Amino acid sequence: MADIESISHSGMVAPDSRAVHTFYETVLSGVREETVSRSYEGTRGGNAHSCGILGDYVFVTFPRRRDVAPLEQLRGGEDSFRHGFAVSRTRFDEITQRLQEQGVPFEGPLVHPERGPLGESIYFRDPGGNYFEVCWRRDEDVQYNPVRVAEE
């Protein structure tokens, strides 16, 4: 049995990779952790690319043209691959409000079955067409798997 413990990070692609990162920072309160640039461009080739954190999840972004559903298509269809983030119910309302204030189109809130794990979800795309879900869990007080960070 493979001893894989968890997902470490996602490499995200978009026609404008910095616009995607700016979206994570300004709309979703993500943090740009590092723009890989020093010593990377010089003799080793490559381009500056951004690494950032949303909640406890790491994203690395690269410029690529990719065949994703258009931004107008917010949910479902064959392109239902998405990153789903759970937040507290209070934060869920804040995020919904933030998306409205920033003019980001989203679908929902979708109310899930009362006896299921999820309360509500909203669905939206970043400027590169990458598809996201944000939900709150009915058992939001349970801490399933605390994030471990390396000691300084």
Next chain:
Amino acid sequence: MATETSAAAESARQAAGFAAVLKPVDGHISIDSVAGVQLEVRDLAEARAFYEPIFWDAAGSWKPSARTLTFESGSQSLELVQKAKPRTFADGGQHTAYRVRATRVSSLAEQLAEAGHSVEWWHEDHPQERELAPYLHDPSGNRVQLVAASSADPLIAHVAIEVHAFDYCEYLYVRELGGEVDYYHGWRVEDQTAAKAWLDGDDPAAPWTRRDNPGWTDFRDQGSKNRSIRVPRPNTQVFLRYGDTRLGMISATKTRQEPPEEQIVGTPRILFRSSMAADQAAARADAEPVPHERHGRSIYFRDADGNFSELRCG
């Protein structure tokens, strides 16, 4: 390993001071404009002879002193400092762009070429620099761009410096000094496409805006079979707006010797103007980790890559 909640990890990152680098911090130092540059030259008279025809229709005057020579034009100035071995970056992306009346640009470029200067017509990537423009060096090796404009006021359209670490430099120029990102290059698919076109043909892009630069995987996969492998890439650039002026950060094209780390006041340097009182600006600079020194109404900064700047307060 320690176990922490994501909230604790987040507060640790906040404490490290690099959260939201992109946005100017609340109460940042407010800059009115790029007020000029201070450049090193080997001979003041030789430099004046070079710059005089460029500034021919700029309202302004020369102010000489023992080891410096300043051309003051409105709220901007070019300040030349005499040095036996001037620090210039002749082969890099660092440059100063001067406004010249559009009707004069071609004849001026010809005149400078006839005087023995090597003039190249290139374009850059900022949306306002996509038309061909003349580039040359002053006699000491400072790179000069001539920008076609309706008038030569204000004299300096933009300055560009070389950086290695964008995050650190944005920390100073965006978060602390309030520059607004108005264009970036290298993060888009179309930037990569443009670089391919440059390698394929005769796109006269300024040399510091592109790279022919195989990376590790290119070398690993193809390098042993194809020693002349060429891999075009856009060179990363970020442009910041301060009032009507602009600062360009260009990914450094080579590694250079930096001045000693403890040196904060140095040349060449960018001059910024702020109508803030020096006490107020100094207090804000003191609250941030970027090295700085105050002398009178000026606050001097050194960015993470050894670029100097001076903030002249009101």
